[in-house]
Amino acid sequence: GQSLEQPSEVTAVEGAIVQINCTYQTSGFYGLSWYQQHDGGAPTFLSYNALDGLEETGRFSSFLSRSDSYGYLLLQELQMKDSASYFCAVHPRSGGSYIPTFGRGTSLIVHP
Amino acid sequence: DGGITQSPKYLFRKEGQNVTLSCEQNLNHDAMYWYRQDPGQGLRLIYYSQIVNDFQKGDIAEGYSVSREKKESFPLTVTSAQKNPTAFYLCASSIEGTGDSYNEQFFGPGTRLTVL
Numbered sequence: 753g754q755s756l757e758q759p760s761e762v763t764a765v766e767g768a769i770v771q772i773n774c775t776y777q778t779s780g781f782y783g784l785s786w787y788q789q790h791d792g793g794a795p796t797f798l799s800y801n802a803l804d805g806l807e808e809t810g811r812f813s814s815f816l817s818r819s820d821s822y823g824y825l826l827l828q829e830l831q832m833k834d835s836a837s838y839f840c841a842v843h844p845r846s847g848g849s850y851i852p853t854f855g856r857g858t859s860l861i862v863h864p
Numbered sequence: 865d866g867g868i869t870q871s872p873k874y875l876f877r878k879e880g881q882n883v884t885l886s887c888e889q890n891l892n893h894d895a896m897y898w899y900r901q902d903p904g905q906g907l908r909l910i911y912y913s914q915i916v917n918d919f920q921k922g923d924i925a926e927g928y929s930v931s932r933e934k935k936e937s938f939p940l941t942v943t944s945a946q947k948n949p950t951a952f953y954l955c956a957s958s959i960e961g962t963g964d965s966y967n968e969q970f971f972g973p974g975t976r977l978t979v980l
Contacts, residue, residue, distance in 0.1 A: 782966065783966060785966070785968070793973065794954065794971040794972060794973050795907070795954070795969075795971045796971070797968035797970075800966045800968070802966060839906060839907065843966070851897075851909060851912060851922070853909075854899075854907040855906055856904060856905060856906040857906050
């Protein structure tokens with residue numbers, strides 16, 4: 753099976769940089785993705801890492817290290833609207849299907 | 865506008881009643897999914913369907929049933945056998961993923977079910 757660990761909560765101030773870590777245990781997987789969910793809303797896709805290294809998309813970057821079973825989401829120039837929950841998900845190699853397993857999520861609170 | 869719709873947004877039912885949650889998409893996606901979200905639990909997979917007239921159990925399928933008679937629709941029935949049905953239910957769809965390609969999931973707005 754697969755398991756993922758994320759911090760339950762992270763706080764930061766507006767304008768700062770914050771890193772949300774994700775460690776996982778899985779026996780082979782396609783990649784690691786990140787989703788954002790505002791309170792009571794639908795999760796939306798942020799990024800996907802198929803290969804080791806850093807993927808940058810505007811203020812958000814995501815990193816993967818398969819050898820360390822570790823990834824992170826980096827948010828720069830934090831804004832109040834970034835207050836949300838962030839989920840990492842692994843996409844395991846499982847019988848040819850493609851079903852992600854989500855972590856429990858990290859609640860990011862941005863203070864003025 | 866392409867997207868996924870779920871209805872209703874809020875649903876209240878009495879204990880012991882079956883209830884069906886609607887999920888419709890016009891994205892022409894082959895794959896559809898149902899997740900349950902509880903506070904602090906993340907998203908847990910209930911059922912998924914990769915093609916019309918076929919579906920598979922996820923991690924927590926007990927007490928739920930689905931059908932996939934049309935590509936656009938994937939309704940979820942929460943039966944009276946589900947011991948703890950009060951939760952936030954999310955439907956998602958994606959292009960069917962194969963091999964190393966990644967296909968993001970698009971989520972609906974969710975249905976918050978409360979069983980009294």
